[in-house]
Structures are given as structure tokens and as C-alpha cells.
Amino acid sequence: xxxxxxxxxxxxxxxxxxxxxxxxxxxxxxxxxxxxxxxxxxxxxxxxxxxxxxxxxxxxxxxxxxxxxxxxxxxxxxxxxxxxxxxxxxxxxxxxxxxxxxxxxxxxxxx
Amino acid sequence: xxxxxxxxxxxxxxxxxxxxxxxxxxxxxxxxxxxxxxxxxxxxxxxxxxxxxxxxxxxxxxxxxxxxxxxxxxxxxxxxxxxxxxxxxxxxxxxxxxxxxxxxxxxxxxxxx
Numbered sequence: 001x002x003x004x005x006x007x008x009x010x011x012x013x014x015x016x017x018x019x020x021x022x023x024x025x026x027x028x029x030x031x032x033x034x035x036x037x038x039x040x041x042x043x044x045x046x047x048x049x050x051x052x053x054x055x056x057x058x059x060x061x062x063x064x065x066x067x068x069x070x071x072x073x074x075x076x077x078x079x080x081x082x083x084x085x086x087x088x089x090x091x092x093x094x095x096x097x098x099x100x101x102x103x104x105x106x107x108x109x110x111x
Numbered sequence: 112x113x114x115x116x117x118x119x120x121x122x123x124x125x126x127x128x129x130x131x132x133x134x135x136x137x138x139x140x141x142x143x144x145x146x147x148x149x150x151x152x153x154x155x156x157x158x159x160x161x162x163x164x165x166x167x168x169x170x171x172x173x174x175x176x177x178x179x180x181x182x183x184x185x186x187x188x189x190x191x192x193x194x195x196x197x198x199x200x201x202x203x204x205x206x207x208x209x210x211x212x213x214x215x216x217x218x219x220x221x222x223x224x
Contacts, residue, residue, distance in 0.1 A: 034212075043113065043201050043215035044154070087154075097205070098144060098167055099213060101154035 004088045009106040012082075018075040020105050022088030025069040031092050033064060034099070035073045037084040044087065044101075047073065078109045114138065115216035117202050123222045129190040132219045136183055136204030142166070143185040144205070144213060145177055149198035160185055161207055192223045 005023040012018040024033065034049040048055055048062045050071070055062045061074040075082055087104040091097060114137035124130055136143050145157040156169035160179035171177075174192075179185045189196060199220050203213040 036215075038154075041199060041218070041220070043115075043203075043217050045113070046212050046214060049212065097142075097207075097211070097213075098156040098159060098169060099146075099154075099203075100156065101146075103153065 004090055004102050006086075006088050006102065006105045008103060009108070011108050011110055012075075012078045014080060014109055014111050015077055018073075018078040018082065018107060018109070020073040020075075020086050020088075020107065021070065022073070023070045024088070024090045027068050027090050028092070031090045033062065033068075033071050034089045034091050035060070035062065036087045036089065036099075036101075037082075038087070038104070039081075039084040047086075049091075078107075080109050080111065083107060083109045113214040113216060115202060115204050115214055117200075117216035117219050119219060120217065121220050121222075123224065124192060125224055126192055126194060128192050128223075129188065130192065130221065132187040132189070132200050132202075132221075134185045134187070134202030134204075134216060136185070136202075137214055140204035140206055140214075141183065142205045142207050142211070143179055143183070144203040145171075145185070145187050146201045146203065146215075147198050148201065148218075149195075152198075154201070157187070189221070194223050197221055197223045 035047040036044040064071045085104040116135045141162045157171040159167040203215045205211040205213045
């Protein structure tokens with residue numbers, strides 16, 4: 001699976017948009033970009049995923065560049081409960097489909 | 112609530128002992144994954160089962176084994192425990208499609224003293 005690079009930490013003011021970048025320059029054509037987050041020591045929580053097109057759901061938006069080498073997760077109105085470690089994962093559709101977690105970005109939402 | 116359940120929530124045991132962690136997947140999911148999260152290694156994939164059969168293996172130690180039963184629940188067995196096995200153990204479940212999302216359980220925190 002392609003490796004991802006994320007900033008280790010970011011701060012965001014409550015109520016503002018949080019934009020979390022991810023670089024995956026070695027992504028191949030059949031690999032999806034997934035985002036999960038982990039609040040404290042809870043189980044990772046699925047947020048969103050995409051292949052080529054931008055995606056939006058009730059939690060977030062995912063913007064994937066045209067060359068697919070990077071993406072941005074957008075939390076439109078961050079709240080204190082969004083403080084967590086956010087993981088960007090590139091996943092192939094090979095047999096197994098395991099997730100390879102990197103270090104993630106520790107997002108701190110501040111009042 | 113992801114729909115994936117794990118028991119127990121916490122487990123404290125001594126070195127050299129054996130423990131069993133249990134996972135029940137979401138209704139309809141045939142695939143179960145086990146992950147380990149320790150302070151120094153981060154989240155690591157251990158093993159995957161699909162409909163009772165082992166499908167993929169990660170960095171799982173020989174002292175660890177898993178199985179998936181006909182009712183699709185899975186158990187992770189950890190034996191000859193060492194201090195370094197102290198970690199959070201997460202189970203996830205999914206379908207088998209290429210885009211099937213994995214949903215994680217709340218985890219079992221294992222402490223080896």
C-alpha cells in the first residue's frame with residue numbers, strides 16, 4: 001500500500017474549519033484514500049473515503065487532487081469533540097484489505 | 112456505536128499466562144480483522160478472517176493465534192504473555208468488497224504485569 005505523510009499535529013479554533021492535509025504521492029490507480037480518527041484510546045472511527053472525486057458526508061468533506069497525490073480532510077465547523085488523532089490511509093483492493101496506519105495528525109480544537 | 116463488540120474491556124494478567132479476547136462483528140459482516148496498538152508501535156494489523164478462513168496475516172507473533180467461528184465471532188488467543196504484549200487490541204469487521212469499510216470495536220486493554 002502507498003505510504004502517507006501527515007503533519008504530526010495541528011490546532012484549530014472551535015467553530016472554524018479544520019483542514020487536514022495528507023500526501024500520498026505513490027498512490028496507484030486502484031487505491032482508495034480513507035480517513036479514520038481515534039478519540040483518546042477509543043476504537044478508530046471511520047470518517048470518509050474516496051477514489052478520485054471529492055466526497056462529502058455528514059461528518060466531513062474529502063478533497064482529492066486531480067493527480068491523486070494528495071488529499072485534504074475538511075471538518076467544516078470543528079468542535080471540541082473533534083479533538084483526536086486523524087489517520088489518512090491508502091488502501092488497495094487486494095485480498096486482505098488491511099489498513100496500514102501511520103502516525104496520523106493530532107488535531108487539537110481549542111475554545 | 113459501530114456495531115462491533117469486544118469483550119472484555121480490560122484484562123490484567125501476569126507474564127507467562129494465556130488470555131482470550133473476543134469479538135462479535137457487525138450484523139452481516141463476514142470479515143474480521145485484529146489490530147494491536149501499543150505505545151511504541153502504533154496501530155498494527157495482526158490477522159484477518161473471512162467466513163471462518165484465515166485470509167491475511169500481518170505482524171502476528173507465533174504466540175498469538177486467532178479463529179473465526181461459524182457464528183462469525185472471532186477470538187484472539189495470546190499465550191506466554193510478556194510485558195511487551197500490554198496494548199490495546201482492536202477488532203474490526205467489514206464485508207469483503209474492495210470498498211467495504213472496516214468498522215472498529217471499542218477495544219480490549221490488556222495489561223501484563
